Amino acid sequence: xxxxxxxxxxxxxxxxxxxxxxxxxxxxxxxxxxxxxxxxxxxxxxxxxxxxxxxxxxxxxxxxxxxxxxxxxxxxxxxxxxxxxxxxxxxxxxxxxxxxxxxxxxxxxxxxxxxxxxxxxxxxxxxxxxxxxxxxxxxxxxxxxxxxxxxxxxxxxxxxxxxxxxxxxxxxxxxxxxxxxxxxxxxxxxxxxxxxxxxxxxxxxxxxxxxxxxxxxxxxxxxxxxxxxxxxxxxxxxxxxxxxxxxxxxxxxxxxxxxxxxxxxxxxxxxxxxxxxxxxxxxxxxxxxxxxxxxxxxxxxxxxxxxxxxxxxxxxxxxxxxxxxxxxxxxxxxxxxxxxxxxxxxxxxxxxxxxxxxxxxxxxxxxxxxxxxxxxx
Numbered sequence: 043x044x045x046x047x048x049x050x051x052x053x054x055x056x057x058x059x060x061x062x063x064x065x066x067x068x069x070x071x072x073x074x075x076x077x078x079x080x081x082x083x084x085x086x087x088x089x090x091x092x093x094x095x096x097x098x099x100x101x102x103x104x105x106x107x108x109x110x111x112x113x114x115x116x117x118x119x120x121x122x123x124x125x126x127x128x129x130x131x132x133x134x135x136x137x138x139x140x141x142x143x144x145x146x147x148x149x150x151x152x153x154x155x156x157x158x159x160x161x162x163x164x165x166x167x168x169x170x171x172x173x174x175x176x177x178x179x180x181x182x183x184x185x186x187x188x189x190x191x192x193x194x195x196x197x198x199x200x201x202x203x204x205x206x207x208x209x210x211x212x213x214x215x216x217x218x219x220x221x222x223x224x225x226x227x228x229x230x231x232x233x234x235x236x237x238x239x240x241x242x243x244x245x246x247x248x249x250x251x252x253x254x255x256x257x258x259x260x261x262x263x264x265x266x267x268x269x270x271x272x273x274x275x276x277x278x279x280x281x282x283x284x285x286x287x288x289x290x291x292x293x294x295x296x297x298x299x300x301x302x303x304x305x306x307x308x309x310x311x312x313x314x315x316x317x318x319x320x321x322x323x324x325x326x327x328x329x330x331x332x333x334x335x336x337x338x339x340x341x342x343x344x345x346x347x348x349x350x351x352x353x354x355x356x357x358x359x360x361x362x363x364x365x366x367x368x369x370x371x372x373x374x375x376x377x378x379x380x381x382x383x384x385x386x387x388x389x390x391x392x393x394x395x396x397x398x399x400x401x402x403x404x405x406x407x408x409x410x411x412x413x414x415x416x417x418x419x
Contacts, residue, residue: 045074045075045109046074046075046076046078046111046208046209046240047072047073047074047108047109047209047240048072048073048074048107048108048109049070049071049072049073049093049097049106049108050071050106050107050108050109051069051070051071051105051106051107052067052069052070052071052093052096052105052106052107052108053065053067053068053069053070053103053104053105053106054066054067054089054092054096054101054103054104054264055104058104065263065264066089066092066264067089067092067093067096067103067264068263068264068265069106069265070093070106070261070264070265071266072259072266074209074240074242076238076239076240077235077236077237077238077239077240078235078241078256078257079231079235079241079243079254079255079256079257080241080242080255080256080257080258081242081243081251081254081255081257081258081259082242082243082244082259082261083244083245083248083258083259083260083261083280083284084260084261085262085285087263088261088262088263088284089263089264089265090244090261091244092264093261094130094211094213096108096117096118097118097123097128097130097209097211097242098120098123098128098130098211099118099119099120099121099122099123099128102117102118103116103117110126110127110128110208110209111126111127111208113126124205124207126208127206127207127209128207128208128209128211129202129205129207129209129210129211130210130211130212130213131195131198131199131202131210131212131213133213133214133217135194135195135197135198136198137186137197138186139185139186139187140185140187141185141186142182142183142184142185142186143168143172143179143181143182143183143184143186143189143197144161144164144165144168144182144183146186146197146201147164147168147171147197147200147201147204148164148168148204149201151204151205165182165183168182168200171200171203171204172196172200175196175199175200175203175230176229176230176233177193177196177197177199177200177230178193178226179193179196179197190223191219191220191223192222192223192224192226192227193226195215195227195230196226196227199230199231199234203234207239208239209239209240209242210231210234210239210240210241210242211243211244212231212241212243212244213244214245214246215227215228215231215243215245216245216247216250224250228250228253228254231243231254232254235256243255248277248280248281249277251272252272252277255272256271256272257269257270257271257272258270258271258272258275258280260280260283260284262283262284262286267283268280268283
């Protein structure tokens with residue numbers, strides 16, 4: 043039996059050969075039949091977004107194949123993905139808010155004759171399409187910006203169905219929606235699966251995953267580590283697999299293929315280990331001898347040393363006495379200053395100079411102050 047969608051051994055590595063190298067996908071395999079409703083869950087960095095981008099043609103895989111129906115691809119472009127029938131509905135929906143519902147549904151696929159749009163025929167077909175998908179919109183001629191979040195999501199899905207989509211991928215379809223809008227969107231997605239379309243949903247809402255999906259695909263570190271029916275598992279089991287606390291039986295996570303280090307890196311690692319050992323010996327060269335001697339000591343001596351160390355810990359430390367050299371130095375400096383003071387006091391030359399300066403100061407005649415001239419009144 044041919045699968046509607048086959049993902050075979052898909053690999054994707056970012057920044058290969060650099061210090062920031064990251065393995066996003068490492069051998070992902072997934073087979074889906076028509077009408078399958080699968081939810082892909084996993085933690086941050088598990089590879090969910092990368093897988094979606096490869097399926098929608100935004101990224102090209104480094105290795106592996108993608109098969110849609112009978113057509114096999116080593117890599118899809120965005121245009122090629124749409125032509126193959128793989129349609130992705132992102133959170134922003136990519137709708138023209140100022141355009142009416144009909145214009146959004148037939149965007150890039152308008153019906154025209156002699157250069158003129160067949161607006162009436164397009165409006166009629168838009169109403170039929172929305173009715174078949176059970177999408178309730180009062181009027182197809184109103185701008186999309188006036189619709190609610192659930193109605194806008196319905197317009198985005200209807201546009202992809204009109205383009206001939208076979209595989210529908212939804213990235214967090216009910217994010218930032220109310221309860222009524224969420225129920226309407228989930229009902230629409232469930233309707234697509236019942237009509238024979240392949241539906242893939244990326245979601246972090248665990249209760250919602252168990253309510254709507256038929257199968258759960260768990261990704262971790264770029265691999266599919268578990269794939270099971272929703273009715274055959276529990277929420278606790280799924281959470282434990284996402285966090286790595288538990289692995290599915292028969293699907294143990296294979297070892298990672300780390301790039302082999304070059305000879306220069308291996309030599310640098312060896313030199314680093316030797317330097318660490320030398321530093322440890324230099325900082326405490328008697329550590330090994332001390333440990334050996336302690337092990338060979340009798341128990342009584344060990345107890346005595348332990349008691350002695352404990353008493354030292356709880357004995358208050360005595361204040362340190364000032365050093366003798368410091369006291370002598372202070373005494374010598376004080377004596378030297380006192381001697382200089384006496385020498386200056388008994389020096390005749392300095393004293394004579396001071397007397398002469400005082401005599402000259404007294405001999406200078408004092409200048410008489412001139413009376414101020416007052417203003418005549």
